[in-house]
Amino acid sequence: MFERVAIIGLGLIGGSLARALRAKHLVKEIVGCGRDVTNLERGMALGVIDRQTTNPAEAVQGADLVVLAMTLGATGEILRQIAPSLAPQALVTDVGSTKQSVVDAARATLGAAFPRFVPGHPIAGGEKSGVEASTATLFERHRVILTPVSETAPDAVEIVRRMWEATGAEVTLMEVGHHDEVLAATSHLPHLLAFALVDCLATGENGQQRGEIFDYAAGGFRDFTRIASSNPDMWRDIALANRTALTKMCTQFETTLAALKTAIAREDAATVHATFARAKKARDDYLARRGLT
């Protein structure tokens, strides 16, 4: 499928895509690029990549596919660095968790090459990061959302779609703004709430840290706050890149929470019960639809 794939950012996602492309015999040569030489060397030793470089412009030379898999906050800068070195027919795609910010950066930097940029987002990940945590099966039965815009070349979208499907993923096309709203709701806002809750509990009213409160936390708390152990750098970038959709969704949530708090304070048992029961049904229904429990 590809002669040479350049992967910028050899973390969990970039490394897993490299492994999957290799496992499916979709690529002859994989060039890994990143700032952390030790990580690149590990990628070489693990056989995840064939060549390594810390220079993005060098990495993309002669590549027919370039995958941007580094931290979201570096998108504009990396695009500026690689734009002059892209091969004429090279496809570029990315794995960023927000899409409008990436589309804006690509439009501003890629010029005539912009139609061959396919914005993408594999909804996969995990608490562990880095190339050691990568696996060839990470994307199997996971969703990948592509958000082509009016300028995007249909054949470019088709190639990127087939690539992701080959890794076992289920590909969906979505409008950019809709993607950012859906992900604000199902991913970015939950992370915001988890970070805010743990910070609120750990920092008492007087501003003192009080870790001992967690000693009485049960299993439900551990699950609920799991995403608060996510990478703060990555999530700062996501929160800021998707700030419009995220703050809007946060305001909706604040309204729901305030209504629930008022119902509790007024001992309005019927409203409290109805809210809880509606939520339980919505969650149980979504799990049932996906065959989960």
Add this chain to the structure above:
Amino acid sequence: MFERVAIIGLGLIGGSLARALRAKHLVKEIVGCGRDVTNLERGMALGVIDRQTTNPAEAVQGADLVVLAMTLGATGEILRQIAPSLAPQALVTDVGSTKQSVVDAARATLGAAFPRFVPGHPIAGGEKSGVEASTATLFERHRVILTPVSETAPDAVEIVRRMWEATGAEVTLMEVGHHDEVLAATSHLPHLLAFALVDCLATGENGQQRGEIFDYAAGGFRDFTRIASSNPDMWRDIALANRTALTKMCTQFETTLAALKTAIAREDAATVHATFARAKKARDDYLARRGLT
């Protein structure tokens, strides 16, 4: 340790305590009481209880220990029903998730027997409920908090403490109000947030149900919302019983969230990162202290 234990409410907690007392040979006879005859018969068939009745006053006759393990909202009514039938030296304890409301109800109903009431809360549970889900090992390495008040007889506290320790639990004594604040923070508020989030997402701005938004949810969302699949009846009772501490904690959380939202809207990257990093550290530290990851 006990001749006859009466367990009012044969669910996951009541059933597990019955099994643990039996496994440790701490009781000669266990009387199970509940409204659901089918569940009681299942408890008989499983050997969890020796006798069954739907009449609480009958259940407690001749019992030297009475355990209130039914839904929190029934506490006052059950105490009224059993008070006249308690044996003179009977101990009474409970497993309710809030303690001030239970102490108030016990003080109002038990009269001269109130000093032999030991308010308790095993921090254990699970998504599954009912006597079939019960196990003799549910409390092993879990916390049980006892919240005796000034009137509570020290020897009664000591017996209840030893009973829980025999099940493998780690017993802590705590002041009633402090218990309710700690649990509001680590359990009741997280449930409120999970219920509110799922309800907010499932109910669009126009009030229409939109379950399809969950189709793009990843594993983190499933963990984050697990507690939104909890029993709405049980959680309505808890939220209302602990409304003072819960609404206070909710207000603290709203303040933290509002500050974070403002920082995101203003693109204040430093504040956003500091909040996320503080939360991650607090959570990682608490897991490390408990030997978890």
